[in-house]
Structure formats: C-alpha cells, structure tokens
Amino acid sequence: MKKHWYDYMWIVSLTYLILGFFNILFAWLGLLCFFIPLLISIVGGTKGYCNRYCGRGQLFGLVGGRFGLSRKKDIPKWMKRKWFRYGFLIFFFIMFFQMLWNTYLVFAGASGLKQVVTLLWTWKLPWHWAYHGTLFHPGVAQFAFGFYSVMLTSTVLGFITMILFKPRSWCVYCPMGTMTQLICRVRNGK
Amino acid sequence: MLVSNERKGRFIHMETRMKRKRKACVNVNECVACGCCVKVCPKGAIQIRKGIAADVDWEKCVGCGMCARECPASAIEVQEVQV
Numbered sequence: 439m440k441k442h443w444y445d446y447m448w449i450v451s452l453t454y455l456i457l458g459f460f461n462i463l464f465a466w467l468g469l470l471c472f473f474i475p476l477l478i479s480i481v482g483g484t485k486g487y488c489n490r491y492c493g494r495g496q497l498f499g500l501v502g503g504r505f506g507l508s509r510k511k512d513i514p515k516w517m518k519r520k521w522f523r524y525g526f527l528i529f530f531f532i533m534f535f536q537m538l539w540n541t542y543l544v545f546a547g548a549s550g551l552k553q554v555v556t557l558l559w560t561w562k563l564p565w566h567w568a569y570h571g572t573l574f575h576p577g578v579a580q581f582a583f584g585f586y587s588v589m590l591t592s593t594v595l596g597f598i599t600m601i602l603f604k605p606r607s608w609c610v611y612c613p614m615g616t617m618t619q620l621i622c623r624v625r626n627g628k
Numbered sequence: 629m630l631v632s633n634e635r636k637g638r639f640i641h642m643e644t645r646m647k648r649k650r651k652a653c654v655n656v657n658e659c660v661a662c663g664c665c666v667k668v669c670p671k672g673a674i675q676i677r678k679g680i681a682a683d684v685d686w687e688k689c690v691g692c693g694m695c696a697r698e699c700p701a702s703a704i705e706v707q708e709v710q711v
Contacts, residue, residue, distance in 0.1 A: 485679035489663030499664070512702040518658050606700040609662035619661050622679030 444490050448500055451493030455593060458555075458586045462568040462579060465586035472614065479618035483625045488615050495606050498596055502605025513603040513610055523616045530613040533559055537584035545577035552580070556587040557594065646710045650691030656681040658703035665695035665704060686711055 457464035471494070475487035488495065502508035516522055543549040553566040565583065572579045596608030609615055652665075652674070659681040666674045666682070673688035674695060682695075682704070696704040 479679060483679060485661045485663065485676055488661065489666060489676050495662065495664075510697075513700060518660070518701045518703075523660075604698075604700045604702075606662060606664050606698075608700075609664065610660050610701045615660055615662060619679060622661070626678040626680065 442490075445496070447491050447493035448496035449493070451497050454493075455590070458590070459568055461570060462565065462582045462586055463572060465582040465589065466578075468585055468589045471589075475614050475618050476621070479621040480625070483622055485615070485618050485622060487618065488609065488612075494593065494596065495609055495612075498600045498606050498608055501597075502600040508600050508605045509602060510605070511603050513599070513607050517607075518610050523611050524620075526611050527613045527616045534588060537581075537588065541577055541581040541584055544580040545575060551576040551583075553583065555583060555590060558591050648708050649711050650706050651686045651689045651709050651711065652684045652691065652693070652695050652704050653707045653709070654682045654684060655703040655705070658701050660701050660703075662700065664698045664700060668694045668698045670694065 454464065454467060457467075471492075474491070475485075478484060478486045502510075540549070540552075544551055552562075553564070553569050554562040555565040556562050565586075569579060569583075592608070592612075596612075599607035599611075661676050661679055661681055663676050663682075666676060670692065671688045671690055673685045673690075674682050675685075677683040684695075684704075686709070691706050693706045696702075696706055
C-alpha cells in the first residue's frame with residue numbers, strides 16, 4: 439500500500455512528547471490535537487482526524503503492531519459500552535476544567551506556579567527541569583504543565599491498554615474519538 | 629417460482645442454491661469509527677461512513693479477516709452470509 443505524508447504523523451506525536459521533557463511550553467502545541475479533530479467533525483462531518491492524521495493512534499499501532507508490544511487480546515466488553523465511553527469523556531472533561539481552573543488561579547495571582555506534571559490525575563512528578571521561564575505570564579506556563587499532564591496521562595493509559603489488549607485499544611475510549619463520533623452522529627442525524 | 633434478488637435487482641430461481649460467502653460484518657453499535665480496518669484492508673473495501681461506523685463493500689470484501697483482527701473494539705466478525 440502506498441504511504442502518504444500523514445502516515446508519518448506518529449513522528450510528530452513522539453516529538454511532542456519528547457519536547458515536553460525539554461521545554462514545557464511546547465505543550466501548547468497539543469491544542470492542535472484538540473481543535474483539528476473538532477473542526478474536521480464539525481465542518482466536514484467525518485472522523486477524518488482519527489482515520490488519517492492521529493499520530494498517537496499511529497504510534498500505538500506501530501509499537502503494538504509492528505514491534506509486537508501487545509497481547510492482541512479482545513478489549514473487555516465493558517470498555518466499549520456507551521456508559522464507559524461517555525463516562526470517560528465526562529471524567530476527562532471534569533479533569534480538563536479543573537486544570538483550566540488551576541491555570542486561572544495562577545493568572546489571577548491567587549496561587550503560584552506549580553512546576554509539576556500530574557500523572558494519572560494522582561501522582562505529581564517534579565518537572566522543573568523543563569521550565570526555563572516564560573516571556574509571558576506564569577499562567578501560560580501553568581497551562582502548559584497542566585496540558586502536558588493531560589497528554590502524558592492519556593499516552594500512558596493508551597500504552598497500558600495497548601500492551602494488555604489490541605494496539606489501538608486507546609481509540610475505543612479516546613475522549614476525542616468519542617466526542618467527534620458524537621458530533622458526527624448529531625450532525626449527520628443519527 | 630421466481631424471487632427477486634434485491635442486491636442485484638435481477639431475478640433468480642428459488643431452486644438455485646444461494647451462494648454462501650465469508651464476508652466482514654460490522655457491529656455498528658460497537659464500532660468507534662477509528663478507521664483501523666480501513667488501513668489494513670487489502671482490497672480497499674471498507675470506508676468510514678459519515679464518521680459514525682465502518683461500512684464494508686461486500687462486492688470487494690474477500691473475507692480475509694485482517695480488519696477483524698485489527699479492530700480495537702473487536703466489532704468486526706467474518707461471517708458466512710448469502711450474497
């Protein structure tokens with residue numbers, strides 16, 4: 439099969455994760471993974487992002503498929519149920535807004551910048567080495583730390599389910615995937 | 629006696645044994661429309677319809693099962709169907 443330029447988006451995803459170890463402000467670029475799929479689903483009415491451009495999915499497909507780091511077992515039934523997929527989407531949203539709130543607090547001067555990356559919403563990892571100051575408000579950096587936490591957490595979850603189940607198991611409960619599918623359903627009247 | 633074959637719009641004899649072939653069948657309730665199946669299908673027989681679910685073109689599908697193995701939601705099964 440012919441390879442297209444978008445078959446190499448996994449390199450972008452990997453680079454993004456690596457850059458976060460050097461300068462946290464690169465985390466802002468991750469917003470593209472939020473807005474592009476939404477735009478494609480709202481304007482185009484398709485899941486073109488998942489289907490073609492999602493670098494994270496490709497990364498899981500590569501590591502789990504090509505490199506064989508996956509048991510390739512069926513995902514448990516409950517993980518593909520609607521309540522779990524939408525429940526995870528809501529949970530993800532709540533955590534996202536909590537992160538935005540923390541960012542707001544820093545912007546408002548009510549709390550100081552915390553140079554930590556929170557993994558799986560629980561463990562606070564010191565991440566000061568990736569912070570070299572910001573030209574803007576410390577809140578800009580706080581958002582970067584928070585957003586990178588979201589991205590790293592979802593990658594770690596994705597890797598866990600990749601190893602346990604099929605390579606792209608993350609796609610089953612990926613909040614962006616669930617949301618864009620919902621948008622397509624509503625938009626295309628089904 | 630004649631019955632209509634809806635797929636082709638032609639008439640075939642009831643006595644003629646309907647052909648049974650193995651084709652990929654998508655469980656649309658479980659499909660997450662991720663497009664993994666589209667990428668692995670050697671016949672290009674699958675497309676994601678309107679971002680909702682995968683749609684298999686049975687005219688092209690040879691029932692190899694690559695999509696079923698790839699599908700992260702295990703929403704595709706190769707089944708014997710009448711075509």
